[in-house]
Amino acid sequence: MSDIDIELISVRKTYGNALVVGDISLSIPKGEFVSLLGPSGCGKTTTLNMIAGFQEPTGGEIRIRGRNQAGVPPEKRNIGLVFQNYALFPHMTVAENVAFGLKMKGAPRAEIDQTVNTALKSVHLEGFEARYPKELSGGQQQRTALARAIAPRPSVLLLDEPLSNLDLKLREAMRVELKEIQQQLAMTFVYVTHDQEEAMAMSDRVVVMSGGVIAQEDKPENIYNAPRTSFVADFIGKSNILPVSAVPATGDQREITINHSNISLAVGSDQAGPPAARFCCIRPEDVRIIGAEASAEGANVLDGTISKIVNLGAHLDLWVTVDRDITIKALVRSSRSDQLKTGNHVSISIAPAAIRLLNE
Known part of the structure; x- marks a missing residue:
């Protein structure tokens, strides 16, 4: 049988x-x-x-x-x-x-x-x-x-x-x-x-x-x-799906640029990804709000403004606008709710290894 x-x-x-x-x-x-x-x-x-x-x-x-x-x-x-x-x-x-x-x-x-x-x-x-x-x-x-x-x-x-x-x-x-x-x-x-x-x-x-x-x-x-x-990245869990263009690799370093912006991001050396990536996926829990007390060594650091906050009890969903038409969602502990307000200027960090390249 x-x-x-x-x-x-x-x-x-x-x-x-x-x-x-x-x-x-x-x-x-x-x-x-x-x-x-x-x-x-x-x-x-x-x-x-x-x-x-x-x-x-x-x-x-x-x-x-x-x-x-x-x-x-x-x-x-x-x-x-x-x-x-x-x-x-x-x-x-x-x-x-x-x-x-x-x-x-x-x-x-x-x-x-x-x-x-x-x-x-x-x-x-x-x-x-x-x-x-x-x-x-x-x-x-x-x-x-x-x-x-x-x-x-x-x-x-x-x-x-x-x-x-x-x-x-x-x-x-x-x-x-x-x-x-x-x-x-x-x-x-x-x-x-x-x-x-x-x-x-x-x-x-x-x-x-x-x-x-x-x-x-x-x-x-x-x-x-x-x-x-x-589609899979967006349907399974919460994701930041951004349209990108890949920059030709130099040695172990690989970069992507977010379309219609001046933002470049380094991606992990073990991220083979498709040679002509069209999108990148960044999970909100991999986006850190950084301050003077936090280190972002080796990470991609972007400056932005908090445009929206949704309190879900145990955590906050933050929308951080980093360019005119580009918003990145972050997931942070609710214990930081007193420090984070709509309109605040913040810096976010994204580890290169947390960026997933997608060709469709």
């Missing part, structure tokens, strides 16, 4: 002349948590629906555990599904909802009871067996839907934005729970989301989609620290 649970081979989906998913290939090994991440309309939900069997691809091949799924209906694919709206049966108790898939398979009563108990225990819902969905909180409903999906022990679990209806605090708590459950079950999860924090927090691998194709796929930390395009 294949160690690859899901394989997409040059999969395409069109509606008339509209290309929704364009020639994507992806392999997902057994036990991996993979997130399909991207903005609305990027093709991630359509891709999930094709894996589930709700939509047939226009071209290419989908394999689950090595088996071609052409013509195989959803109920024959041995997959579990968790939807955004949970899709619980309101007239059934928690236990009855969780048992539904097992009953449809004709499992014996004793097996059903044992499996339901095990599934509810795995999602921390012991004691909720007799409750109805209307008697549950949003998080409890979400966990019930998850228990129902995992009870038949599918080889793959597909999740379509299951946390989007929860408030922020509960979403953050459920991220941790979902990852723990996935690791406990050693089950393959394919998770669709537009929330980059969700994808970064839970995934073994993130697949960033844009315009129906895969823009980049990698471990979360690599996606964040080494984006390949300006």
Whole structure:
């Protein structure tokens, strides 16, 4: 049996002349948590629906555990599904909802009871067996839907934005729970989301989609620290994306100039980058506000004016205008809020190694 649970081979989906998913290939090994991440309309939900069997691809091949799924209906694919709206049966108790898939398979009563108990225990819902969905909180409903999906022990679990209806605090708590459950079950999860924090927090691998194709796929930390395009850099986390022109390298030194300005920046000697970089990416947390007490030796130092401050509690988002049409965002501790005011003249420093060059 294949160690690859899901394989997409040059999969395409069109509606008339509209290309929704364009020639994507992806392999997902057994036990991996993979997130399909991207903005609305990027093709991630359509891709999930094709894996589930709700939509047939226009071209290419989908394999689950090595088996071609052409013509195989959803109920024959041995997959579990968790939807955004949970899709619980309101007239059934928690236990009855969780048992539904097992009953449809004709499992014996004793097996059903044992499996339901095990599934509810795995999602921390012991004691909720007799409750109805209307008697549950949003998080409890979400966990019930998850228990129902995992009870038949599918080889793959597909999740379509299951946390989007929860408030922020509960979403953050459920991220941790979902990852723990996935690791406990050693089950393959394919998770669709537009929330980059969700994808970064839970995934073994993130697949960033844009315009129906895969823009980049990698471990979360690599996606964040080494984006390949300006789209990925801007979509994952906060970024300063600036149009640049590369200056020919002299020895180990390489410089870029920010377009339509007199600003030049040194970049790290280990930053190979494309030979004709069009953009640079600078993360706000890598931009330092410097004063007399701080050293910026070896860094790029720019003078500017604070044009906007947003207090986000633990930290401040600062917009520092360094040229007529060029503003660089910085992230600083809120403890400095008394020292930093809109209109203040400040100096910022950016380490050469913190500048990522991009060709698109």
